[in-house]
Amino acid sequence: MSLDEAASRLQEQFHIIQRIDFRGEISLELPLELLEQACKFAKEQLGFNFLTDLSSVDNFGDEPRFEVVYELYSLERNIHLRLKARVSEDHLEVPSVTHLWPTANWHEREVYDMMGIRFSGHPDLRRILMWEGYPYYPLRKDFPLEGKSSNTPDVAFSEPAPLAGGPFVTLPSPGHIKDREPRARHAEDQ
Amino acid sequence: MVTTAPAAYDSKVEGNIIFSRLDACINWMRKNSLWPMPMGLACCAIEMMAAACARYDIARFGAEVMRFSPRQSDVMIVAGTVTYKMALAVKRIYDQMPEPKWVIAMGACASSGGMYRSYAVLQGIDRLLPVDVYVSGCPPRPEALLEGLMKLQQKIEREKAFSDQKKELQGVFS
Ligand code: SF4
Numbered sequence: 001m002s003l004d005e006a007a008s009r010l011q012e013q014f015h016i017i018q019r020i021d022f023r024g025e026i027s028l029e030l031p032l033e034l035l036e037q038a039c040k041f042a043k044e045q046l047g048f049n050f051l052t053d054l055s056s057v058d059n060f061g062d063e064p065r066f067e068v069v070y071e072l073y074s075l076e077r078n079i080h081l082r083l084k085a086r087v088s089e090d091h092l093e094v095p096s097v098t099h100l101w102p103t104a105n106w107h108e109r110e111v112y113d114m115m116g117i118r119f120s121g122h123p124d125l126r127r128i129l130m131w132e133g134y135p136y137y138p139l140r141k142d143f144p145l146e147g148k149s150s151n152t153p154d155v156a157f158s159e160p161a162p163l164a165g166g167p168f169v170t171l172p173s174p175g176h177i178k179d180r181e182p183r184a185r186h187a188e189d190q
Numbered sequence: 191m192v193t194t195a196p197a198a199y200d201s202k203v204e205g206n207i208i209f210s211r212l213d214a215c216i217n218w219m220r221k222n223s224l225w226p227m228p229m230g231l232a233c234c235a236i237e238m239m240a241a242a243c244a245r246y247d248i249a250r251f252g253a254e255v256m257r258f259s260p261r262q263s264d265v266m267i268v269a270g271t272v273t274y275k276m277a278l279a280v281k282r283i284y285d286q287m288p289e290p291k292w293v294i295a296m297g298a299c300a301s302s303g304g305m306y307r308s309y310a311v312l313q314g315i316d317r318l319l320p321v322d323v324y325v326s327g328c329p330p331r332p333e334a335l336l337e338g339l340m341k342l343q344q345k346i347e348r349e350k351a352f353s354d355q356k357k358e359l360q361g362v363f364s
Contacts, residue, residue, distance in 0.1 A: 130310070131275050138309050147309025158274045161307045168307075 003079040006046045010081075014038050027082040035085045036095040039070065043100050048072035048081060051097070054107035056087075056115045060141035064088035066117060070097070087117055096121040114139035131156045212352045220264070220290065221346040222252040224339070227263035227287060229280060231270030234297035234329040238269045241332035251339050260286040265342065266319070267335070271299040272312040281318045290351070294338050295321045298328040 001009075007026045011019065014037070018029040030038050042048040052071040059065055066087040073080050087094055096119040097104045108119040109128040116137035119125055126132060133152035136143055146161040168182040226248075230238055241248050248254050257263040260283045272280060284293070295315050298304030301324045303313035315321060322345060325338040 129275075136309075143309070145308060154278070156274045156278055158309065159313075161303060161309070161311070161313050163307055166307055 001046065001077060001079075003081060006042070006048075006074075006079060006081060009046060010038060010042065013041055025080065025082065027084060029084045029086070032085045032087060032094065035068075035070075035083065036097065038083060039072075039097050039100055042072055042081065042083070047074045047076055050075050051101035051103050051107070052080070054097075054104055054111065056111045056117055056139075058115060058139065058141045066092065066115060068094055068111065068117065092117045094119050098122055113137070116140070134158070213350055216352065217347050217349055221343040223255075224251075224253040224265045224292070224342070224346075225255045225257050225263045226253050227260055227266040227283065228256045228258070229266050229268045229270070229283065231268070231272060231276060231280075232299060234269035234299065237329040237332055238267060238296060238335060241335045246332040246336060248336065248339070251336065251343065253339055260284070261288060263287055264290070265292040265294060265322075267294045267296055268300040268315045268319075268321075269296040271304065271306060272315050273310050274312055275310075277312045277315075277318055280315065284319050290349075292322045292342055292346070293319050294323045294325060294335075294342060296325045296335055296338065297330055298326065301326070304328060 003024075003026055007019065007028060010016070010028060014030060014034050016028050016030060020027040020029075028038075050073040052073045053069075054071070055069045057067040057069065059067060064086040066089065068085055068087060070083040071080065072083065085094070094117055096108055098108065098119075098121070105123065106128060108122055109124075109126060111117050112119060112122075112125055113127040113129050114137060127134065130138065131152060133155055135150050136148055138147070144160070145167055146163045147158055149157075149159045151157045170180055170182045173180050228235070228238060240246060242254060242256060253265070260266075264287070266284055266287065268280065284291070293315070295301045299306065299311070300315045301321075303311050305328070307313075312318070323338045323342045325334050327334050330338075
């Protein structure tokens with residue numbers, strides 16, 4: 001089965017909101033309610049036996065705000081399919097796929113840690129990078145890069161970092177090294 | 191009949207006696223046998239390991255006995271990015287080291303947070319521990335760490351722990 005056939009079979013089986021074909025990659029966007037079934041179908045019927053990655057996107061300002069992205073891979077057929085679903089900020093709950101791919105366990109913990117999206121049915125949904133008790137979700141677009149102060153007694157504390165006019169970024173340019181070197185740049189300077 | 195020999199001038203012993211200050215002797219012993227606590231937290235730790243290996247050979251400066259128990263170490267080499275999640279653990283290990291103890295902040299991250307001006311990284315271990323020597327670089331070359339170590343040795347050489355103590359005690363008893 002080629003990637004195209006696999007995608008068509010999913011399209012026959014489920015209501016697909018949007019299909020994007022880009023440079024040989026196929027992304028299918030599903031309603032959140034169908035996501036778990038579609039993952040199960042992809043694994044059991046279409047042979048996507050490996051979950052390469054599970055990530056999330058914060059489309060700040062859009063509604064629904066968040067998006068979860070599943071990168072599926074078939075080791076037998078060497079094909080790669082992407083499934084996506086939008087998650088509303090009012091209901092940050094996504095069904096866990098740990099029972100299909102055990103590797104989803106840590107990926108889901110990371111999404112929970114960084115974006116605050118909860119996974120129902122996850123066996124052990126704890127933060128994975130930040131410590132238990134940290135009150136923010138630092139990869140959200142409305143969280144400042146320099147951080148916020150917090151204090152979890154005996155575990156950890158945090159303070160905003162001095163940005164000194166930063167963030168400091170390099171611009172790609174063929175110019176002299178002195179023009180390219182990292183310096184404070186803001187969105188409005190571009 | 192018991193005869194006691196009078197304390198006599200002994201030319202054999204005389205050549206083997208050196209007069210010095212207690213501070214100078216103690217400092218000399220301390221500085222030449224600094225047992226490091228390798229607090230390797232990120233990439234800088236690789237250079238610290240290189241400094242310990244045959245090519246750079248930190249043993250030449252008496253600091254080759256890397257101890258992974260804080261109770262047996264004298265100098266903590268903080269080599270790497272100190273995240274907030276790790277920060278209190280570093281402090282706890284430092285607190286477990288017996289006095290006298292010193293701290294080397296190795297690399298940009300340990301000294302100032304380095305390139306991580308971000309929510310997750312402590313902006314310099316000196317916010318938690320009293321740092322004696324900062325080593326610049328990202329990562330510093332092993333030679334730089336060795337120079338930091340020599341700077342620390344020079345600092346230890348100038349310490350006046352015993353004469354200060356003596357002065358204090360004189361104040362108490364006079
Ligand atoms: S100073 Fe550079 S090499 Fe050292 S830990 Fe930080 S990023 Fe890594």
